[in-house]
Amino acid sequence: MTEPTNHEREPSAHRDNAREDAMNAAQGTAKKDAVVPALGLKGMLRWAWTQLTSMRTALMLLLLLAVAAVPGSIFPQRVQDAFAVETWIENNPTLGPILDALQMFEVYSSAWFSAIYLLLFISLIGCIIPRARKHIQQMRSAPPRTPRRLQRMPEYGAVELDEGGPAPQQTLDDAAKILKKRGYRVERRETSVGAEKGYLKEVGNILFHVSLVGVLIFVALGSMFSYRGQKIIVEDEGFVNALVAYDNFYPGTWFSEDQLEPFSVQLNDFHRSFDREMVDGEPGPNWGSPLGFTADVTVQEGTGGEPRDTTLEVNHPLSMGGANVYLVGNGYAPVITVRDGEGEVAYSGPVVTRPDDGVYTSMTVVKAPDASPEQLGFVGLFLPTAVDSGGGLGVSADPELGNPELHLNSYAGDLGLDDGQPQNVYVLDTDELEVLNSREVEAGGIVLAPGETQQLPDGLGEIEFEEVQNYIAVDITYNPGETWVLIFALTATAGLVSSLFLRRRRAWVTAETTEAGRTLVRYGLLSRGEDFSLRDENVALRAQFETTWPVRAPEENT
Amino acid sequence: MSISVLTAALPSINVQLAEYAELFTLIAALIYTLAFILFTVDAVRSSATIRRVEQELAAESGAQPTRVPADVAAGSGRGGHGGAGPTSGDSDAELVDEDMGYVGTRRPFANVAVALTIVAVAAHAFAVVARGLAASRWPLGNMYEFLVGASLVVAVVYLISLIRRDLRFLGIFVLGLVVVMMVAATIGFPTPVGHVQPALQSPWLAIHVSLASLAIGLFVLTFAMNLLQLVQSRREKALAHGPSGRFERTVAGWQFMRLVPKAFSLESWAYRLNAVAFVFWTVGPVITGAIWAQQSWGRYWGWDPKEVWTFVIWVVYAGYLHARATRGWTGNRAAWLSIMGFVCIIINYGVVNVYFPGLHSYAGLPE
Numbered sequence: 001m002t003e004p005t006n007h008e009r010e011p012s013a014h015r016d017n018a019r020e021d022a023m024n025a026a027q028g029t030a031k032k033d034a035v036v037p038a039l040g041l042k043g044m045l046r047w048a049w050t051q052l053t054s055m056r057t058a059l060m061l062l063l064l065l066a067v068a069a070v071p072g073s074i075f076p077q078r079v080q081d082a083f084a085v086e087t088w089i090e091n092n093p094t095l096g097p098i099l100d101a102l103q104m105f106e107v108y109s110s111a112w113f114s115a116i117y118l119l120l121f122i123s124l125i126g127c128i129i130p131r132a133r134k135h136i137q138q139m140r141s142a143p144p145r146t147p148r149r150l151q152r153m154p155e156y157g158a159v160e161l162d163e164g165g166p167a168p169q170q171t172l173d174d175a176a177k178i179l180k181k182r183g184y185r186v187e188r189r190e191t192s193v194g195a196e197k198g199y200l201k202e203v204g205n206i207l208f209h210v211s212l213v214g215v216l217i218f219v220a221l222g223s224m225f226s227y228r229g230q231k232i233i234v235e236d237e238g239f240v241n242a243l244v245a246y247d248n249f250y251p252g253t254w255f256s257e258d259q260l261e262p263f264s265v266q267l268n269d270f271h272r273s274f275d276r277e278m279v280d281g282e283p284g285p286n287w288g289s290p291l292g293f294t295a296d297v298t299v300q301e302g303t304g305g306e307p308r309d310t311t312l313e314v315n316h317p318l319s320m321g322g323a324n325v326y327l328v329g330n331g332y333a334p335v336i337t338v339r340d341g342e343g344e345v346a347y348s349g350p351v352v353t354r355p356d357d358g359v360y361t362s363m364t365v366v367k368a369p370d371a372s373p374e375q376l377g378f379v380g381l382f383l384p385t386a387v388d389s390g391g392g393l394g395v396s397a398d399p400e401l402g403n404p405e406l407h408l409n410s411y412a413g414d415l416g417l418d419d420g421q422p423q424n425v426y427v428l429d430t431d432e433l434e435v436l437n438s439r440e441v442e443a444g445g446i447v448l449a450p451g452e453t454q455q456l457p458d459g460l461g462e463i464e465f466e467e468v469q470n471y472i473a474v475d476i477t478y479n480p481g482e483t484w485v486l487i488f489a490l491t492a493t494a495g496l497v498s499s500l501f502l503r504r505r506r507a508w509v510t511a512e513t514t515e516a517g518r519t520l521v522r523y524g525l526l527s528r529g530e531d532f533s534l535r536d537e538n539v540a541l542r543a544q545f546e547t548t549w550p551v552r553a554p555e556e557n558t
Numbered sequence: 559m560s561i562s563v564l565t566a567a568l569p570s571i572n573v574q575l576a577e578y579a580e581l582f583t584l585i586a587a588l589i590y591t592l593a594f595i596l597f598t599v600d601a602v603r604s605s606a607t608i609r610r611v612e613q614e615l616a617a618e619s620g621a622q623p624t625r626v627p628a629d630v631a632a633g634s635g636r637g638g639h640g641g642a643g644p645t646s647g648d649s650d651a652e653l654v655d656e657d658m659g660y661v662g663t664r665r666p667f668a669n670v671a672v673a674l675t676i677v678a679v680a681a682h683a684f685a686v687v688a689r690g691l692a693a694s695r696w697p698l699g700n701m702y703e704f705l706v707g708a709s710l711v712v713a714v715v716y717l718i719s720l721i722r723r724d725l726r727f728l729g730i731f732v733l734g735l736v737v738v739m740m741v742a743a744t745i746g747f748p749t750p751v752g753h754v755q756p757a758l759q760s761p762w763l764a765i766h767v768s769l770a771s772l773a774i775g776l777f778v779l780t781f782a783m784n785l786l787q788l789v790q791s792r793r794e795k796a797l798a799h800g801p802s803g804r805f806e807r808t809v810a811g812w813q814f815m816r817l818v819p820k821a822f823s824l825e826s827w828a829y830r831l832n833a834v835a836f837v838f839w840t841v842g843p844v845i846t847g848a849i850w851a852q853q854s855w856g857r858y859w860g861w862d863p864k865e866v867w868t869f870v871i872w873v874v875y876a877g878y879l880h881a882r883a884t885r886g887w888t889g890n891r892a893a894w895l896s897i898m899g900f901v902c903i904i905i906n907y908g909v910v911n912v913y914f915p916g917l918h919s920y921a922g923l924p925e
Binding site for chain 1: 568570571573750752753755756757759760826829830833836837840841844845848849852853854855856857858859860861862863866867869870873874876877879880881882883884885886887895902910914
C-alpha cells in the first residue's frame, strides 16, 4: 500500500477538473498532463473530442449561450410579434435587412444559437457518460484503499485508549459499526477500516445533467408536435376545433391535422368587473382597472360528448382533448346592419372591435363590399361610455357600457377586397375612397346609440346600430412535451440540490498497539469536492469514539 | 344603461391600513439610512479601532505591537483547504475570523447600526404585511411593492446571516442597497394600494415573486462578498510580495479591509450562499415562472424579455458554479462571473422591467 488512495484512471472528460487537482494535491499525487495527440485523422478527432468535452470548453459555451440570448430581448422576435418585426425593419431600412440576415429577429431558432446549445449539449453528454460509467464502477467497488499515512488527510485525528481498553481489532470492529451508522459504506480490512459515503452527490450531479438533456429533447419534440391557434368568439357563437375555424393557426413541424381533437366551445355570456373602490366619496386611484373577466361557456368534448356549462377565466384554462383553451382577450362587438342604396342588406352582424386602452376605446371597421351601387366602408370608434370632450368629439370615460356610442366616418368606392389580397380586418385603406361622412365634410360624422339608424348622403344607404355584444379572444394550444419538460425540470432540481448540498466523504480508521501497550486509533477524512463541514464530521466522529471507548486525556491527540 | 357597481369577489381596500403601511415604509427607510450612516462611521473609524486594539496589546506585551491575544487570533485553525488563501506572512493582526465567526473585536458603531437595522426591519415588515392586509392579497403585485418587499427580504436575509456569521463588514453595502431600493420605490414607482389585474390573481404570484426575492436577497450578499474578495486578494498579494501599481498601493493602505475576512474565506462563503441562491433561482423565477406562464399565457416559455434575462442570469450563475471546478477559473475569475450575474440581475429589474415592452410590464410603471 505505497500508493495513496483513489488512483483510479481519470475519466476521459473533464481532464481539467480543478477539484480533482485539489484532491490529488491533498493526497500527494501529481496530475499528469494530457498526452499530446499523435498526428493523423484519428488522433485529430480524438483530440477534438477531448477538447469539446473538456470543462473549459463547456464553460465557454455556457457563457457564450448567455451572451447569445441577449439580442432576443433587444430586438422584436417573430415568434412573439411578427408584425413588430416587419415594422422594425421598415423603420430601419439599412440595419433591418442586415440584422434579419443575421437571424436577429428569430434568435432562439437561429443557426448560431442552435449551434451553441447543441455543441454545449454534446459536450455535456460527452462529459456525463464517462462520469456515470466511472461512478457506477465506484459504487460497485469497495471503498478506496487505506492510505499509509492518515496524518496527511485534510482532517485527521487519533485517540489513545486507556490501559485495559479494547484491543485494536475490537476497536476496528466498533469503528466500522459507528461509520456504518453514520451512513458510510464500510469495508472492514485486516488492519484498518475503509469507508465512503455521499455517492448520491455524484448521482445527483449526473441526474441534473441528464435531466437537462431530457428537458431539451422534450422541448424540441413538444414544439414539433404542437399547435397554437387563435380564435375570436362572439356571444352566442361557437367554435369547433377544426383547421378552418381558426383565425390564426401556427402548427409545429410535424403537426398533422388529425391531431386536432374534436371539441367545441360556445360563448353564452361574458362578465367584466372593474375596480369601483371609493375613497372619501370619490372614485379611488384604481377606479376602472380590470379585476376579473369571466366567460360562461358551454363545452362539448369528443364528437358525441355531453355538452356541459363551465366558466373560462384568466389563469384558469379549459383542458379539452389534450389541448388547453385560454382566455387572452375580450372586447365589444356592436351589432350593425348596413343597407345599401337599393335597400338590400349589405352587412348584418356583430363587428369585432379592437380595444386600444383601459377604457375600451375600440377601433371599429365595417366593410360592406356587397353594397351597390357602391361598396361601403366605415371606420371609427366604439365608445362604451361616450362623453363629449368638447366640440362634439367623443371619448370613452369608462370601460363598461355606460353610454355606448359608435362614432364613424363612412366611405364609398372600391374597398380593394375583390383582388383576393388578404387584408387586416381592423384596417381600411381610405385613400382611394370617397368620403361620405366625416367631421370634415358637410354631412358630418356618424354618431349612433343602440337602436339608432343614420342615412348615408346621396341615398347610398343607411347604417343601423342594433345592440352591443361581447366577444372573447381565445388561444388554443397543444404541446404534448409540457408534462415531460416539467418532470425533467423537477428531477433536474432534485439532482441539483443533492449535487450541491450532499457531501462525498471518505474515512479510514487504523488501530495499533503503542509501545506503552495502549491501543491507538487513528482516523483520517477526505472529501471529494466542496465540503465546508468536514471538520464538524471530525468532531462528531471523535465524540462518538470517546463515548464508545475509554479514551485517555487528549495530550497526544493532535 | 348605467354602470353597475361591481365589487366582484374581491374585498374592499382598507385605506386606513394602507396609509399606515406607507408611513411605516418611510419610517423604516429613515432608520435604515441612520444604520447605513453608522456603518459608514464604523468603516471610517476602523483604523482608529485597530490602532486602539494594537496599543492596548502593545502596552500589555511590550514588544510586539502587531500581535493580538490568542483568544482573538485562534479562530478554528482548520487544517485542510488545500490551496487555501495566502497564509498570513503579512503584518496583519487577526482581527477577523477565517470562517467569519465572531471574534470579539469591539465595534460599537457597527453594533448600534445592527440594532437599528433590526428596528427598521420590524417597521418594514409591518409595512409590508399591512399593505398586504389592506388589499387582501400578497403584497408583491407591482414594481413599488416588489422593490419594498425585496428590500425587506434583503435586510432579513442579512440579519439572519448575522446571527451565525460576523458579516458586519457588509453593512454599508447591504443597507446602502436597501435604502436605494426603497427610495427608488417611493420616488420612481409610487403606486396606491389596489387590487391586481386578473393575470396576477394567482397563488403563483406569491410563490414565484417571493422565491425570486429570496434568491436576490442572497445574491446581494454574494455580490458584495465577491467584490470585496477581488479587493482583498489584491491587498493580500500587495502585502505579501510588495505592492505593484497604484491600485495595490492604495488598497494595501485601506485599514477597513483589515476588518474584512481573507479573500479565501470570502470566496468560499460566497460560493455557499450562491449555491443556495442558485437553487432558489432555478425553482422560483425559472420553474414556477414556467408553470405559471403555462397556466396564464398558454406556453411555459416564450422568450419574453424578462424570460430571456431570467435565463441569462441562470446560465451565468451556472457558469460560475462550473468555473469553480475548472482549472484556471477558480478564485478571482469565478468571482467575476458571480459579479456579472448580479449585474444581469440589476439589468433584469432596473432596465428590462422598465424599458423593454413585454408580458412582464405590469401596473405601476410610468407609461
